Amino acid sequence: MESNEIKIAVIGLGYVGLPLAIEFGKKYTTIGFDNNTQRIKELTTHFDHNREHETAAFEAARYLTFSYQQELLAGYNVYIITVPTPVDNFKKPNLKPLLKATQTVAEVLKKGDTVIYESTVYPGCTEEDCVPVLEQYSGLVFNKDFVCGYSPERINPGDKTRTLTSIQKITSGSTPEAAKQIDALYQSIVMAGTYLAPSIKVAEAAKVIENTQRDLNISFVNELALIFDKMGIDTTEVLQAAATKWNFMPFKPGLVGGNCISVDPHYLLHKSQSLGYHPQVILSGRSVNEKMGVFVASKLVKTMLQRGITIKNSDVLVMGITFKENCSDIRNTGVLDVIRELNEYGVKTYVYDTWADATEVQREYGINLLQEINNQYDGIILAVPHQDFLTLDLQVLKKEKHSVIFDIKAVLNKKDTDIRL
Structure with a gap:
């Protein structure tokens, strides 16, 4: 198609879909x-509650409109699906949002149209799970009447440097011609260029292993933190020393959450297990990372006990509930595990976060965020190092001199904290 014939519909306007629609x-x-x-309604007034895009970004996208009316999608010929792909309570892939979005597109799909997926899935999902839905609800035939592609998202929420256009994009298509057209489409907006994968399955697999690899690397340093804690060694100091070697990878221990690193490995696990292979390394890495919240809580409680602080009904301030710093995303946050474990000990927890939406936190987790810090505490956990937290004097928040400050990500000076991973 000529550029003036291309009409794009982006389905799902979260952290992935909105920047794509804007570009x-x-x-x-x-x-x-x-x-x-x-x-x-918010986006129509140029307001992004995720705090990722300012008014100027919307104004620059002069050909962009927003809608929740399905019938308006019928006038478009390229559909890009960017909805979340979470896991359920049993850590199994939940494809309901993806398949619902696929049905929405299928009901307006026409001959000659293209459907591109950006949601993270296991290899084979696009062609084995989504295409049948497209055919069923459209009455059209795959690779005869319509084509598909897969271009995995690489959005990093909260990162104002590595944005959509500055990150190389993987592309793929269900036919050689479709692959070329999809690649050219993304090349037209991604300054960093594209990489055309040989198949949709290869592109799907590349995406899912990116975050699985990161999950495993973090699990390694998390396990080191558990070991060094028993040895009385400061993990951060060990990592700083090891980082003097040119090929040492500088991963840091911490809570692993979000809708990527803590979720994507389960998609690969699911597909692998369905084929009769039970991965050992991936499962082990997930197991370590999923225990870190409990370790953080118990480490704080033990230190408080050592200092003579009564645990039951003690006051602990948890600073940050988003899954990472300078970001409003609270999905699958590892901080929740810390809070729940502290509550099991009878601790009274108070959560403060300048980035998270208080209504969303209450709805999702039943936690009422503090509007401001106006008290002093027996324990303080710097769980998410938002930039504005780093300028606070945490010492004045101590109830007593022996109250405990736990810096999970080791971002503060060691002399200003009592524990750090």
Whole structure:
């Protein structure tokens, strides 16, 4: 298609879909679609509650509109699906949002249209799970009437440097011609260039192992932190010493959450196990990372006990509940495990976060965020080092001189903290 014939519909306007819609909206007729009517109303007024995009970004996307009305999608010919792919309570892939979005597109799909997926899935999901839904609800035939592609997202929430256009993009298509067209489409907005994968399955696999690899690397340093804690060695000091070697990888211990690193390995595990292979390394890494919240809570409690602090009904301030710093995303946050474990000890926890949406936190986790810190505490956990937290004097928040400050990510000076990973 010529550029003036391309009309793009981005389905799902979260951390992945919105930047995509904005960039495409600078060059092509684009609609951002989401079934969250409140989200659409906010975006129409150029307000992004995720705090990722300012008014200027919306204004630059002069060909972009927003809607929650499915019938308006019928006028478009390229559909890009960017909805979340979470796991359920049993850590199994939950494809319901993906398949629902696929049905929404299928019901307006026409001959000659292209459907591209960016949601993280296991290898084979696009062609084995999504394409049948597209065919069922459209009455069209795959690779005859319509084509598909897969271009995995690489959005890093909260990162203002490595943005969509500055990160090389993997692309793929269900036919050689479709692959070329999809690759050219992304090349037109991604300054860092693209990498055309030989198949959709290869592109899917590349995405899922990116975050699985990171999960394993973090699990290694988390296990080191558990070992060195028993030895009385400061893990941060060990890592700083080891980092003087040119090929040492500088991963740091901490809580692993979010909708990528803590979720994507389960998609690969699911597919692998369905084929009769039970991965050992991936499972082991997940097991270590999922225990870190309990370790953090118990380490704080033990230190408080050693200092003569009564645990039951003690006051502990937890600073940060988002899954990472300078980001509003609370999905699968590892901080929740810390809070729940502290509550099991009878501790009274108070959560403060300048980035998280208080209404969303209450709805998702039943936690009421502090509007401001106006008390002193027996224990203070710097769980998420938002930039504005780093300028606070945590010493004045101590109830007593022997109250405990736990710096999970070791971002403060060692002399200003009592424990750090």
